[in-house]
Amino acid sequence: MANAQADTYLLALDQGTTSSRAILYNSLLQPQCSAAFEFEQHYPHNGWVEHDAEDLWQTTLQSCQQVIRDSGIEPQHIKALGITNQRETTLLWERSTGKVLSNAIVWQDRRTARFCDSLKQQGLEPLFRERTGLLLDPYFSATKLRWLLDNVEGAREAAERGELCFGTVDCYLLWRLTNGKVHATDASNASRTLLMNLATRQWDDELLEILDIPPSVLPEIRDNASDFGHTDAEFFGHPIAISAMVGDQQGALIGQACIHKGMLKSTYGTGCFALLNTGSSPIFSDNRLLTTLAYQLNGEPTYALEGSIFMAGAIIQWLRDSLGVLSTSAESETLAEGVDYQQSEILVPAFTGLGAPYWDPDARAALFGMTRDTGREELAAAALKSVAMQSQDLLQAMADDGQPATRLRVDGGMTDNRWFLQALSDMTGLPVERAAISEATSLGAAFLAGLQSGVFNSLEDITALHKVDIEFSSNLNALIRDEIRQRWLAAVAKIR
Ligand SMILES: Nc1ncnc2c1ncn2[C@@H]1O[C@H](COP(=O)(O)OP(=O)(O)O)[C@@H](O)[C@H]1O
Numbered sequence: 001m002a003n004a005q006a007d008t009y010l011l012a013l014d015q016g017t018t019s020s021r022a023i024l025y026n027s028l029l030q031p032q033c034s035a036a037f038e039f040e041q042h043y044p045h046n047g048w049v050e051h052d053a054e055d056l057w058q059t060t061l062q063s064c065q066q067v068i069r070d071s072g073i074e075p076q077h078i079k080a081l082g083i084t085n086q087r088e089t090t091l092l093w094e095r096s097t098g099k100v101l102s103n104a105i106v107w108q109d110r111r112t113a114r115f116c117d118s119l120k121q122q123g124l125e126p127l128f129r130e131r132t133g134l135l136l137d138p139y140f141s142a143t144k145l146r147w148l149l150d151n152v153e154g155a156r157e158a159a160e161r162g163e164l165c166f167g168t169v170d171c172y173l174l175w176r177l178t179n180g181k182v183h184a185t186d187a188s189n190a191s192r193t194l195l196m197n198l199a200t201r202q203w204d205d206e207l208l209e210i211l212d213i214p215p216s217v218l219p220e221i222r223d224n225a226s227d228f229g230h231t232d233a234e235f236f237g238h239p240i241a242i243s244a245m246v247g248d249q250q251g252a253l254i255g256q257a258c259i260h261k262g263m264l265k266s267t268y269g270t271g272c273f274a275l276l277n278t279g280s281s282p283i284f285s286d287n288r289l290l291t292t293l294a295y296q297l298n299g300e301p302t303y304a305l306e307g308s309i310f311m312a313g314a315i316i317q318w319l320r321d322s323l324g325v326l327s328t329s330a331e332s333e334t335l336a337e338g339v340d341y342q343q344s345e346i347l348v349p350a351f352t353g354l355g356a357p358y359w360d361p362d363a364r365a366a367l368f369g370m371t372r373d374t375g376r377e378e379l380a381a382a383a384l385k386s387v388a389m390q391s392q393d394l395l396q397a398m399a400d401d402g403q404p405a406t407r408l409r410v411d412g413g414m415t416d417n418r419w420f421l422q423a424l425s426d427m428t429g430l431p432v433e434r435a436a437i438s439e440a441t442s443l444g445a446a447f448l449a450g451l452q453s454g455v456f457n458s459l460e461d462i463t464a465l466h467k468v469d470i471e472f473s474s475n476l477n478a479l480i481r482d483e484i485r486q487r488w489l490a491a492v493a494k495i496r
Pocket residue numbers: 016017018019268269270271312313314315316317329330331332333412413414415416417
């Protein structure tokens with residue numbers, strides 16, 4: 001069990017798609033203080049999504065500094081820090097100066113769709129799938145990195161001379177926090193690049209050669225709980241040990257205590273990501289789910305089966321910020337309350353293509369079944385229901401792979417919405433359990449940092465710390481559920 005210690009704190013730093021957050025936990029993983037800063041999304045062309053690297057760094061730094069200031073806790077009492085992050089987002093910077101060569105290319109960015117097609121036409125998908133567990137989709141980092149090497153003037157030559165560093169967000173933040181001393185990533189983030197061999201958890205030379213990526217740009221791959229270095233004293237007044245790094249979805253898997261084979265969590269932030277722990281052996285899907293590394297501790301891998309949906313909370317943001325239909329995200333709940341599940345409106349939110357299990361980067365969103373009565377209420381309900389319907393698509397794919405879910409552990413910003421959680425239970429027919437700490441992602445990172453720094457003794461300690469806040473179950477008639485599902489599947493088929 002946890003070694004509860006007064007005056008011992010763990011800091012989690014969660015760099016997400018829409019905001020950067022810092023949460024300070026005590027040694028029993030109770031949150032003490034938090035801060036969050038949003039930053040700008042850049043959409044320079046159709047299908048492109050970028051973040052300014054300096055925004056990622058400054059919002060991260062500011063949230064940590066604010067938490068330390070507001071909590072009144074001396075940095076020397078922060079035993080360790082864990083980083084968790086939006087995955088796949090790709091950065092390239094100069095080793096000697098730290099200067100980035102361009103904006104970060106975000107996981108949602110589709111600019112490499114044609115390049116992925118050309119790789120598929122060469123019959124390369126089975127090889128990438130067997131080695132990395134992933135598909136040839138623009139979602140993953142490798143083709144984004146290749147795009148930077150080919151399109152930023154001088155990048156390839158500089159990379160060949162060993163002058164550039166590639167990194168996902170974990171790696172970039174580590175580099176900044178250590179003032180350029182450490183160029184490393186963790187195995188969960190590396191497993192999202194399309195370059196890591198799942199069996200060896202090392203970079204795969206053959207894939208690097210096929211994609212023409214110079215190995216010198218790559219960081220070292222380490223365990224999720226590991227000594228990654230210390231923050232430079234200039235940032236927080238005292239160096240803090242960086243003891244964990246983990247991709248946000250894998251962080252949530254740990255934060256939700258899904259540490260045994262067969263346990264499943266689904267996180268609803270910007271996108272939605274359902275991960276099923278498959279234990280020490282990878283399971284390869286026949287239904288276009290991803291095989292990914294869940295975590296690696298003491299060199300021992302644990303794998304997961306993953307369903308990735310690109311638009312979840314982001315649909316609510318679109319209704320709020322682009323259409324002005326909502327004044328706040330929370331308003332979607334009050335608006336949806338009176339709407340019948342069997343409404344005629346169906347939203348297929350393929351704004352940046354479709355992720356699992358369709359993997360269709362060219363599909364685009366559509367709203368079907370509008371009538372003269374369609375208003376804000378119906379739009380809000382159709383938007384929330386579309387996330388529940390997509391979740392059911394993932395669960396169906398898992399069941400078809402022989403891995404049926406029996407309950408859903410959920411977390412993330414969207415799980416504040418109780419109408420959505422009831423719809424999720426109704427559309428999937430499963431009990432839905434919301435975690436007491438909706439920031440399961442950061443909880444996972446703090447726990448791993450505590451594991452490395454001796455605050456916890458073993459991975460099993462997270463089980464006792466996990467708490468459920470509320471559970472939803474369904475009484476919806478199975479015929480109605482099926483009728484709604486068939487209409488959803490027909491709508492998806494129409495946009496493809
Ligand atoms: N009450 C709510 N109902 C529906 N969606 C919500 C609600 N509150 C927040 N969201 C959505 O949740 C997302 C933010 O969740 P978060 O876990 O912080 O995401 P990320 O880590 O991707 O930045 C936003 O897209 C927002 O629209």
